[in-house]
Amino acid sequence: MTRVASRAYWNEALETVAPGPLADLTARLLREQLAYAARRSAFYRAKWAAAAVDPARVSGPDDLPALPFTEKPDLVAAQAGGGPFGTNQAAPADALVRMQATGGTTGRPLRMAMTRRDVQTYNEVGARAAWAAGLRPGDILFECMNYSLYAGGVSDHLTFETVGACVAPVGVGQSRRLLEILGDLGADAMLYSTPSYARHLAEVAREQGLDPRGLRLRRGLFSGDAGLANRAYRDAIEETYGLVARNIYGTGETAPVAAECDLADGLHFLGQGTFHPELVDPATGAPVALRDGADGELVLTTLTREAHPLIRFRTHDQIRVTTAPCACGRTGFRFRVLGRTDDMFIVRGVNVFPLAVGDVLGEFQPDVTGEFQVVLLEPPPLVRPPVVRVEAAAGLPETTWPALAERVGTRIRELLMFTADVEVLAAGTLPRTELKARRLVRAETDSSQ
Ligand SMILES: [Zn+2]
Numbered sequence: 001m002t003r004v005a006s007r008a009y010w011n012e013a014l015e016t017v018a019p020g021p022l023a024d025l026t027a028r029l030l031r032e033q034l035a036y037a038a039r040r041s042a043f044y045r046a047k048w049a050a051a052a053v054d055p056a057r058v059s060g061p062d063d064l065p066a067l068p069f070t071e072k073p074d075l076v077a078a079q080a081g082g083g084p085f086g087t088n089q090a091a092p093a094d095a096l097v098r099m100q101a102t103g104g105t106t107g108r109p110l111r112m113a114m115t116r117r118d119v120q121t122y123n124e125v126g127a128r129a130a131w132a133a134g135l136r137p138g139d140i141l142f143e144c145m146n147y148s149l150y151a152g153g154v155s156d157h158l159t160f161e162t163v164g165a166c167v168a169p170v171g172v173g174q175s176r177r178l179l180e181i182l183g184d185l186g187a188d189a190m191l192y193s194t195p196s197y198a199r200h201l202a203e204v205a206r207e208q209g210l211d212p213r214g215l216r217l218r219r220g221l222f223s224g225d226a227g228l229a230n231r232a233y234r235d236a237i238e239e240t241y242g243l244v245a246r247n248i249y250g251t252g253e254t255a256p257v258a259a260e261c262d263l264a265d266g267l268h269f270l271g272q273g274t275f276h277p278e279l280v281d282p283a284t285g286a287p288v289a290l291r292d293g294a295d296g297e298l299v300l301t302t303l304t305r306e307a308h309p310l311i312r313f314r315t316h317d318q319i320r321v322t323t324a325p326c327a328c329g330r331t332g333f334r335f336r337v338l339g340r341t342d343d344m345f346i347v348r349g350v351n352v353f354p355l356a357v358g359d360v361l362g363e364f365q366p367d368v369t370g371e372f373q374v375v376l377l378e379p380p381p382l383v384r385p386p387v388v389r390v391e392a393a394a395g396l397p398e399t400t401w402p403a404l405a406e407r408v409g410t411r412i413r414e415l416l417m418f419t420a421d422v423e424v425l426a427a428g429t430l431p432r433t434e435l436k437a438r439r440l441v442r443a444e445t446d447s448s449q
Contacts (some may be wrong), residue, residue, distance in 0.1 A: 008329065010131035010163070011124070014272040015330045022331075026276050027060035029303035034058055034067075036090065037309040043078045043088035044311060055311075061276055064301065065287045069280075070313045072103065072253065076110050084111070091115045091306045101149040102252030109149070112253065115306040119158070121274055122255045126159025128270040129259035132330065133221050133246035135190065137164030142178060142217075144193035144201070145224065147171045151252040152224055156192070159256065165190075172197065175204040179215070188218040195227030195237060195245075200432055202240045213242040223248040223256065226337045226355055232362025233370050249337065251315050254300050258335070266322050266334030276301040277333075282318060282341040290333065292323040297341050316341045318353065343440045345374075347382050347418035354439040357388055357420075360411050366393055367404060371430045374420075375441045388412065388420040394427040 009015045017025075034055040037044040048055055051068045058064055081087035085096075097116050101109035114122065135141065141160050147153030147169060160167045170178050178201070182189065191198065198220060202212040220243045228234045228247040238245050249267045250256035257275050258267035269277055279288040279296030288296035298315045319335040326334060339353025346352070354374045361368050368390050375387040390408060392401055401424040409422040431438065 010128040015128060015270060017272055017331055022272055025273055030061060030276060033303050033309055037311060040090035041088050041309060067312055070310055072110060076108050079111060085113055088308050090309055096307060100151045113307045118305060118307050121304055122155055123159050123162040125271055125274050126156060126256040127162040129248045129256040130160055130163050132259040132261045132268060133248055134219055135160060135163050135165050139165040139190050141165050141190040141192055142168045142170050144170045144172060144197050175201050179205055182215045188216045191217045191220045194224035195222045195233060196225060198237050212240050217241045217243050219243055220245045221248055229337050229355055230358040230362060232365050236370055253313060261328040261330060263326060263328055266336050268330045268334050269332035274303055276303055290321055294321045345376055350417045352416055352418055356416055360415055361390060364408060367396055369393055369427050373430055373439060373441060377443050385419045385421045387423055389423045389425055391427050391430055392424050
């Protein structure tokens with residue numbers, strides 16, 4: 001495959017910016033964005049008036065915690081406030097060129113529009129992420145994300161085109177056709193999907209008698225669920241296809257703001273000049289200093305958004321930060337996603353993220369498939385131990401399952417410091433999905449009465 005002479009970064013000036021100039025740029029853009037929101041968004045005017053705060057007093061990021069958070073349900077509620085996009089529509093109707101919707105598993109979808117400049121900004125940030133993750137002109141990328149309204153569909157697609165790659169809009173539910181095309185392609189290609197979809201596609205391939213390694217998928221860019229944070233899950237995908245896996249992080253309301261570089265040692269924040277990141281304590285909302293080793297919920301503020309500014313938007317993703325310099329030269333801090341703050345549960349005073357259970361299971365491969373589910377039997381406070389359902393690998397004798405359950409329970413107790421009631425199930429028992437894997441089942445919302 002011919003390659004253009006490769007540069008190291010998509011946007012060297014911003015991806016390697018030093019802290020001082022970044023702080024100056026952020027402060028200036030933040031003041032402008034707040035003034036814009038105060039002028040154009042009835043939603044923010046009302047929110048700030050109710051909190052008795054004056055955005056004009058925010059001169060830089062250090063003052064930002066004076067302003068209230070923005071939660072997704074607030075934005076959904078604001079849709080009812082008139083017009084197609086409600087009271088946080090800050091740009092005129094004739095400036096809007098794209099609409100997408102996020103959420104929808106619970107509650108009403110949040111409708112979000114973009115102006116032409118918002119699209120360019122999304123493409124710019126997404127291109128930095130895709131470039132960091134290894135996408136280049138000359139690559140053929142099969143995008144297997146949900147294109148129906150979801151930002152990860154068309155919007156991410158166009159970030160890859162911005163890089164200059166050749167992108168195929170596959171979508172979901174097209175696995176058989178995709179396998180046909182890959183079989184005929186006669187060239188190396190790349191995949192963009194959720195980690196769950198990659199597992200699903202491999203199963204469909206095997207059902208058809210195809211070895212996934214024969215598909216010539218040489219690199220996978222993954223996003224949409226945190227599965228790749230689990231080392232064993234990631235290794236299994238890389239091994240299954242013989243590909244290099246790289247993680248991209250974003251939320252449907254913001255953009256792909258982070259990605260792994262060649263060194264794959266955490267997600268680099270790449271939203272410089274576009275998003276301002278903060279860390280907060282998910283329980284109290286108190287600011288957490290963004291320093292090496294810090295844990296906190298990621299909160300993002302848009303710096304240039306025209307259609308729907310987002311000021312202190314809570315992602316509900318709990319992250320752990322690394323600030324040590326990376327050999328790639330990018331200065332954006334690195335992080336790994338620990339889990340959804342909404343998925344965190346507390347067992348006898350210990351905070352647990354279901355993803356951490358997946359990490360423990362990594363030690364037990366190949367005896368387990370890696371699929372799992374945590375079932376909470378009651379609303380908090382938990383008295384009965386959570387049930388952890390794991391799948392035995394196909395062919396593992398059933399007589400060995402009780403001992404496996406015992407060993408998994410012991411490691412969970414040692415590493416995560418809680419007692420679980422481990423159930424071993426047959427391979428393929430837990431629900432598979434082409435989209436996001438569902439790892440936590442809560443009794444109060446999920447069981448029948
Ligand atoms: Zn790096």
